[in-house]
Structures are given as structure tokens and as C-alpha cells.
Amino acid sequence: MKIHKLKPQNTTLKPKLRVAAYARVSVDTLHHSLAAQVSHYSTLIQKNPTWEYAGVYADEGITGTSTTHRTEFKRLIADCDAGKIDLVLVKSISRFARDTVDCLHTVRQLKEKGIAVRFERENIDSTSEDGELLLTLLASFAQEESRSIGDNIRWGVRRRFAEGIPNGHKAPYGYQWDGEMFRIIPAEGKIVKEIYRRYLAGESAYAIAKSLAGRGITGRQGRPIEQTTVKDILSNISYTGTMALQKNYINEGRVRKRNKGELPMYLVDGVFEPLVSKADFDKAQEMRKLRAERAVNRNPVLLPFSGMVKCGCCGGGFSRRTAGKYRRWGCNTRERKGRESCDSRPIKEEELVAAVRAVMEKNNFDATELRRKVSKIVIHADCVEFHLTNGRIKKTARIYNGQRGSNPFTNKxxxxxxxxxxxxxxxxxxxxxxxxxxxxxxxxxxxxxxxxxxxxxxxxxxxxxxxxxxxxxxxxxxxxxxxxxxxxxxxxxxxxxx
Ligand SMILES: [Zn+2]
Ligand SMILES: [Zn+2]
Known part of the structure; x- marks a missing residue:
């Protein structure tokens, strides 16, 4: 038997995002302000390791009038057209374009080329889910300029939607878009009301889903309404008649995240016909939170590991995922960005529990003791590493017995x-x-x-x-x-x- 050396395969690195900034400054404060903005943006861009500096473009302008030369703006667009830029940072919508139409036109043009525009003050990314809709709203307000935009804002803007809801806004279950607003589909609306009524009366999402399925009631694609759909319906504020924009956003690493207060949330009234009162909706949210907490306490195996399991391959966190009876912990990076970004293998929860027992030299599983003695659990492909609070590290071998999810040859x-x-x-x-x-x-x-x-x-x-x-x-x-x-x-x- 001979051993040959083969060349290792090249690993491809994700290219950096080429980031430019556009600034507009008024003439009287030009010199000071221009230098300040240029340095602000070049620092901001160079500070981010996933970004590459593509320049700052700055025009002088007289606030309040439309007579600007905008030579730098034209140069920016030309460089975008030439494919030199991936992302444009702008202070605010009012700095970017002369009016709403102009702003939307330019942003859309860039979006078609795959170039994102990010407005700092309003915290909007033009390529985000709600980006375009938000721009429509904000740009029209930015013209007035007297308003301060940035905190959570509520509008009554039904008429602004007269042109139609931009792409990507599908009607949630219970509604259809009639050209002016989302109107209730009576048969589906009845089901939504029933779901809220029964949930508030104490039934579980699971029980409600099961009984709906039993009656042959299906969702949009003709599939039964599942527990997760019931939960989605119970947490969608649209049913109160208020539309919430920017529920999710895309972070600097281009990963979609839930907006938990990092960015303003925009609430728009008058787009949906209400099906549920605000009071009932709030009550449902409270009940969901309460039940989730209770469910965690009921299952002592779930709680102790949360937040302490780390990936030995990429350093990211591990989260619990379930499918039927199958419970496993897997790397979040791998789950979000795919196999190329992290080569870790998920671990079955029972294997993790067995490893804890072995390391603790105990037959029972004591969550409090685990928290007290172990600060971190690192999952490697060949072993599980326990970092103890006393500074020591203990290891157990990973089990690959060939059963589902634990065959060593899988995917190789x-x-x-x-x-x-x-x-x-x-x-x-x-x-x-x-x-x-x-x-x-x-x-x-x-x-x-x-x-x-x-x-x-x-x-x-x-x-x-x-x-x-x-x-x-x-x-x-x-x-x-x-x-x-x-x-x-x-x-x-x-x-x-x-
Ligand atoms: Zn990983
Ligand atoms: Zn073959």
C-alpha cells in the first residue's frame, strides 16, 4: 500500500463588500463639514473587516433649494454602473435625492444592479424586506424635512398606498390586496378570529391546529394549518390593522436578523382591515411569553445547555433543533450560511446528555450542578470538550455508531x-x-x-x-x-x- 500526497483544494474566500459613501453639505459650512464627513465615512468603512473602502463622494448643496450641481452624485452613479461599488452609505434620505421620485428612481436603479443603499439616520437598507416600502413612506416625509424621523413612527397613510403595495408583500392568511388596502377574506377572517378566541380562552396552538386540521381547514397552499402557522397568526400585528415594517433587517455580515430594537420599527395604520383588537393581540403576546417560559421549566434538559454550547469549528454558538422525536444541537453559522462556512457536525441531545453524565461521573442529570461546574461546552468533530469553572478541561469522544445523524462518512x-x-x-x-x-x-x-x-x-x-x-x-x-x-x-x- 502506498501513500501519495495530493494537493489541498483551494478554499474560496468571500469577497469583501466594496462600500462608498455619499455626502451633501451646505455651502456656508462646507469646509469644516466636508472634511468631517469624509473622515467619518472613511473610518466607518475601514473599521469593518468585511468592507472595502470605495471612496467618499461629496457634493456641495444649498439646503432648501433644488439648484445643486451634484457632479459627485453623477460620478457615484457612474462608478456604480461601472460595477465598482456594492453598497452606498448615505446620511439621510433628504441628502440623497432632490425629491421622492428622484430618490426612489435612483435607489431602484441601483437595486437592480445589486447595489444596496443604506440610510444612516433612518436605518434603512434598500435591499431589506421592507426597504422599498419604507423608502416610499420616508422619502415623502423627508421632503417636508421638518419632521424628525428615526424613532418609532406611526402613520396614517392609507392613501399613500394607492399605487399599490411594492413587491414582496404577500397578503397574510385572511387577507387579499384589493389595490387600495388589504381586505378581509370572510371565510379566512373567521378562522383567524377563531384562533385568537380559542387561544385567549386557554387552548394551546397545537390543540387549535389539530382541531382545524380535523375539520379539513387548510392554509394558502392547500396544506393543513400547522401549529407554527397558528403561532405566526397569533404573533402577526397586521391582524390589528397596523402594519409593522422592519421586523427583520440585514446586518453587516449580510445575515437576516430579527429586529429586537437595534433599528426603529415603523408602524403604519390603515393598510389592513382589523380582525383582532389591539387589547386581544397584546393579551395573546403575553400568554405566548408565559407559556414559552412554562414550557422551558417543564423540560429541564433544554434549559441547562442554552447559551453554553459552542462550535469547535467556527467558534459560533450551537442551538437546539427538533424534528419529530429527533433533538439535536447544531452550529448556527452552518445553519445560516451553509456547509462551506462551517464544517461542524450536529450532535444529538441524548449524546450531549450522556457526555455530561460521563464528565460529571453521575447517573442523573443535574442542571444546576452543570451550570455551577461547567462554563462552556465546545463541540468538536471528534470530541466534546467541557470547560470547567475551575479552569480544567475534560473531554469525551464523539459517538459515531452509524445510526441516523451519526455516521462518520456522511456527506464525505x-x-x-x-x-x-x-x-x-x-x-x-x-x-x-x-x-x-x-x-x-x-x-x-x-x-x-x-x-x-x-x-x-x-x-x-x-x-x-x-x-x-x-x-x-x-x-x-x-x-x-x-x-x-x-x-x-x-x-x-x-x-x-x-
Ligand atoms: Zn460552526
Ligand atoms: Zn458515479
Whole structure:
């Protein structure tokens, strides 16, 4: 058997966002203010490691009139057109454009090219979910300029929607857009009212969903209204007649986040016909919070780990995810940005609990003791690391017994013949084999029994090597006569097939 070195694969880095800023300053304060703005923006941009400085464009202008030269503005747009910029920062909407129409036109033009405009004072990103709708509203107010925009603001602006709701605003269950506002669909509206009534009377979201399904009532796509849909309905403020904008936003790392007060929330009245009173809605929110807290207390296994499980691969947090009876903890980075951003493997909750028992040398699981003795639990591919409050570190090996979610070869095996992924299959007498995912008519790769794959792995990594495989092997390629284990740190092992 020979060992060959293969070149490691290049990893592609995410390109930095090229960020420019546009500033407009009035003539009388020009010199001071221009220098200040340029330095403000260049610091702001260079401070962010995911950003690349693409310049500050500054025009002089006389406040209150429309007679500005705007040569820098034109240069900015030209550079955007030339593909030199990904994101434009602007102090406020009133600085950006002469009027609403102008502002929207420019922002839309840039958006089509994939360029975002971010307004600092109003905290709006033009590419966010509600960005365009907010711009429509704010730009019309910015013209008046006398108003201060920035805190939570409430409008009665039904007429402003006369042109139609911008793209991406689907009607929630119970409503349809009639060109002027979201009107109640009577049959669906009745269900929404029923959901609120029963929930406020003490029924659970689960029980309500179940009984609706029993009556054959379905949601928009003809699928039954599930527990999560009931919860969504119970937490959607639109049903009170008020539309909330900027419930989510996109952060600097281009990740969508829930707005928990980082940005202003904009409330718009008169867009939805109300189905539920504000008092009932508030009561439902309180009950949801209370029940969520109670549910946590009822399940002592869930609570103790929260916030203390970290990813050994990328350093991010691990969160609990459930699917049926299956409970596992997985990396948030990987969940949000995909496998390329973090190569960690999720861990079953029962395995985590077993690891705690082993480390604590106890048969029972004591949440209070865990919190007192352990400050952090780091999940690696080959082990679970407990950082104790006394400064020591204890480790237990990860378990890969081949069952669901714990097969060491998962997502690593590829076909040398056609390049496709290989899948784990059951062959004769329940024996497991790894076979090309392409149909036999397209690819005739010789199936590899898992027992042989394990033998091959053991010959390179030793017995009980599952954790090491997950940790160190980048890719396993199967051809008709050999198996190649490509290592993450470069190099490879070659196994002659039997
Ligand atoms: Zn991770
Ligand atoms: Zn194949």
C-alpha cells in the first residue's frame, strides 16, 4: 500500500463588500463639514473587516433649494454602473435625492444592479424586506424635512398606498390586496378570529391546529394549518390593522436578523382591515411569553445547555433543533450560511446528555450542578470538550455508531467515475454499501461495502477512528479499484479495493 500526497483544494474566500459613501453639505459650512464627513465615512468603512473602502463622494448643496450641481452624485452613479461599488452609505434620505421620485428612481436603479443603499439616520437598507416600502413612506416625509424621523413612527397613510403595495408583500392568511388596502377574506377572517378566541380562552396552538386540521381547514397552499402557522397568526400585528415594517433587517455580515430594537420599527395604520383588537393581540403576546417560559421549566434538559454550547469549528454558538422525536444541537453559522462556512457536525441531545453524565461521573442529570461546574461546552468533530469553572478541561469522544445523524462518512463520499455524491444504501441481507447516487444506467461504479470502508479507515487511522475521520477527512473518493481519503490539511491516503 502506498501513500501519495495530493494537493489541498483551494478554499474560496468571500469577497469583501466594496462600500462608498455619499455626502451633501451646505455651502456656508462646507469646509469644516466636508472634511468631517469624509473622515467619518472613511473610518466607518475601514473599521469593518468585511468592507472595502470605495471612496467618499461629496457634493456641495444649498439646503432648501433644488439648484445643486451634484457632479459627485453623477460620478457615484457612474462608478456604480461601472460595477465598482456594492453598497452606498448615505446620511439621510433628504441628502440623497432632490425629491421622492428622484430618490426612489435612483435607489431602484441601483437595486437592480445589486447595489444596496443604506440610510444612516433612518436605518434603512434598500435591499431589506421592507426597504422599498419604507423608502416610499420616508422619502415623502423627508421632503417636508421638518419632521424628525428615526424613532418609532406611526402613520396614517392609507392613501399613500394607492399605487399599490411594492413587491414582496404577500397578503397574510385572511387577507387579499384589493389595490387600495388589504381586505378581509370572510371565510379566512373567521378562522383567524377563531384562533385568537380559542387561544385567549386557554387552548394551546397545537390543540387549535389539530382541531382545524380535523375539520379539513387548510392554509394558502392547500396544506393543513400547522401549529407554527397558528403561532405566526397569533404573533402577526397586521391582524390589528397596523402594519409593522422592519421586523427583520440585514446586518453587516449580510445575515437576516430579527429586529429586537437595534433599528426603529415603523408602524403604519390603515393598510389592513382589523380582525383582532389591539387589547386581544397584546393579551395573546403575553400568554405566548408565559407559556414559552412554562414550557422551558417543564423540560429541564433544554434549559441547562442554552447559551453554553459552542462550535469547535467556527467558534459560533450551537442551538437546539427538533424534528419529530429527533433533538439535536447544531452550529448556527452552518445553519445560516451553509456547509462551506462551517464544517461542524450536529450532535444529538441524548449524546450531549450522556457526555455530561460521563464528565460529571453521575447517573442523573443535574442542571444546576452543570451550570455551577461547567462554563462552556465546545463541540468538536471528534470530541466534546467541557470547560470547567475551575479552569480544567475534560473531554469525551464523539459517538459515531452509524445510526441516523451519526455516521462518520456522511456527506464525505464521492464517486470517482462521475463526480457525483455517493449514498449509503442497504444491499443484500441488510448489509450497508456506499453507491453512486446516479442511476445504474448513467454510472456503473462498483458498490463499496461499508465494512470495507471501515476497514480501510481503520488501517489508516486505527480502531475507533470515527471521530478522527469526521475531524480530519475532507473527502472520500471511491473508484472501481481504490478508495482515496483526502485529508483536510492536505495529502491523502489510498486504499486498494478488495
Ligand atoms: Zn460552526
Ligand atoms: Zn458515479
Amino acid at each position: 463520499v464521492y464517486c470517482a467515475s462521475c463526480g457525483s455524491k455517493c449514498e449509503r444504501d442497504t444491499w443484500t441481507k441488510g448489509n450497508k454499501v456506499w453507491a453512486c447516487s446516479q442511476p445504474r444506467t448513467k454510472c456503473q461504479l462498483r458498490r463499496l461495502p461499508e465494512s470495507e470502508l471501515r476497514d480501510a479507515a481503520a488501517s489508516f487511522f486505527g480502531d475507533s477512528c470515527e471521530g478522527q475521520i469526521v475531524q480530519n477527512v475532507e473527502r472520500i473518493t471511491i473508484s472501481d479499484d481504490e478508495v482515496i481519503f483526502q485529508l483536510k490539511e492536505g495529502g491523502a491516503y489510498r486504499w486498494q479495493r478488495q
